[in-house]
Amino acid sequence: MRWAFRVARYALITADADAEVGIFDGTSFRYGEDDMAAFKGEYAANTVWVTPRGRSGGGAALTDSRNVENLTHPVHHLINSRMSSDFSIVSAFNHALQSDLDIPMPIAAIFALSEMIAQSKAETTSELMESIKMASEEVKASLANPIPATAGLELFMRFVTTKNWAGGDFEAHKQNLIHAALEFANNTVPNCRERITHLLMPFIKDDSVILTHGYSRVVMQVLLSAAKVHGKRMSVYVTESRPTGQGLQTYKRLREEGIPCTVVLDSAVAYLMHRVDMCLLGGEAVVESGGIFNAVGSYQIGIIAKAAKKPVFAVAESFKFLRLFPLSQYDVPITARHLPLPTSEESYEAPEDNRMTPAMEAMNPLIDYTLPELLTFIVSDVGILTPSGVSDALLAVYGDN
Numbered sequence: 001m002r003w004a005f006r007v008a009r010y011a012l013i014t015a016d017a018d019a020e021v022g023i024f025d026g027t028s029f030r031y032g033e034d035d036m037a038a039f040k041g042e043y044a045a046n047t048v049w050v051t052p053r054g055r056s057g058g059g060a061a062l063t064d065s066r067n068v069e070n071l072t073h074p075v076h077h078l079i080n081s082r083m084s085s086d087f088s089i090v091s092a093f094n095h096a097l098q099s100d101l102d103i104p105m106p107i108a109a110i111f112a113l114s115e116m117i118a119q120s121k122a123e124t125t126s127e128l129m130e131s132i133k134m135a136s137e138e139v140k141a142s143l144a145n146p147i148p149a150t151a152g153l154e155l156f157m158r159f160v161t162t163k164n165w166a167g168g169d170f171e172a173h174k175q176n177l178i179h180a181a182l183e184f185a186n187n188t189v190p191n192c193r194e195r196i197t198h199l200l201m202p203f204i205k206d207d208s209v210i211l212t213h214g215y216s217r218v219v220m221q222v223l224l225s226a227a228k229v230h231g232k233r234m235s236v237y238v239t240e241s242r243p244t245g246q247g248l249q250t251y252k253r254l255r256e257e258g259i260p261c262t263v264v265l266d267s268a269v270a271y272l273m274h275r276v277d278m279c280l281l282g283g284e285a286v287v288e289s290g291g292i293f294n295a296v297g298s299y300q301i302g303i304i305a306k307a308a309k310k311p312v313f314a315v316a317e318s319f320k321f322l323r324l325f326p327l328s329q330y331d332v333p334i335t336a337r338h339l340p341l342p343t344s345e346e347s348y349e350a351p352e353d354n355r356m357t358p359a360m361e362a363m364n365p366l367i368d369y370t371l372p373e374l375l376t377f378i379v380s381d382v383g384i385l386t387p388s389g390v391s392d393a394l395l396a397v398y399g400d401n
Contacts, residue, residue, distance in 0.1 A: 128160065150285075212247075251263045276308075286314070326369050
């Protein structure tokens with residue numbers, strides 16, 4: 001799976017061995033052969049097409065007068081395209097998320113910052129870094145839960161600092177940064193998830209009973225691959241995952257795929273834990289301590305599983321690794337929804353239907369922090385890690401800065 005994404009004044013051309021291409025004028029899309037056929041019909045007027053040599057329909061067709069060089073070379077190229085003069089990093093970030101529901105927040109952050117570089121008038125590395133820092137803070141300030149995006153923003157910052165400018169044309173340097181960032185973003189997600197799925201398969205035995213929580217794209221890929229590709233027999237308990245109810249989304253998808261699945265109350269986890277063979281959790285972020293941030297309720301699953309001596313596997317792509325060392329639940333860096341202490345001035349009236357009101361729900365957290373000692377393994381594209389191994393993985397990326 002790959003994404004093509006508009007970058008301000010530029011349009012991205014992909015001419016590699018994996019995919020036909022897509023280029024667009026103000027349109028983001030996920031593409032494969034079927035997607036390309038549909039896209040050609042809908043957007044032909046403003047589209048540049050590239051087909052690598054050696055594939056059916058080889059050669060390249062250009063539907064407008066712009067010049068493109070080296071169309072068959074396996075790299076990304078940038079060409080001029082129309083753009084809006086009033087650029088907003090928050091709008092670019094939100095557009096990336098809305099363009100495809102399968103795009104994780106860290107990758108959307110990389111897309112948005114790539115677009116920002118294309119818009120930037122910076123003439124030196126220090127000016128560019130300062131604009132990236134300001135844009136990153138703006139994105140984080142716009143989010144009630146900035147944790148997932150922060151991982152991508154910091155990774156992008158590290159990437160830019162390691163790409164030294166050797167002098168010369170700084171605009172060309174910025175374009176090279178965009179090339180590399182978009183290639184990373186386009187290739188990383190599918191490769192990471194395939195690697196995680198491969199690593200986790202030996203732990204899923206026939207007739208396994210698995211407990212999962214909320215909705216995780218990586219967990220879904222693991223479960224679907226286990227059942228559909230590897231033919232493993234299994235059944236799944238999925239928590240309701242209040243207050244978002246995302247567990248119901250997992251339930252619906254698994255039922256559609258014919259995988260035996262039951263929704264359970266969040267408060268019933270201890271009741272059924274003795275039936276479970278393994279717990280499988282996604283993660284919004286994996287932090288330096290080896291713990292994870294995930295949908296609220298993950299922490300209690302970890303506590304109960306440890307008491308019942310059941311293994312807990314957290315699955316997350318390495319671009320979700322975050323340089324953060326929380327010591328408690330209240331070190332979660334979010335701007336809202338920290339559950340306050342009760343006071344005598346509580347203004348919410350008790351509901352008559354025995355259900356929490358929206359105002360009551362709004363006081364409760366959406367994520368929690370699962371301590372590293374509650375996790376058996378963290379399965380990522382960089383390997384099967386013990387929680388203590390996360391800091392080594394982060395050190396390999398960021399050094400000791």
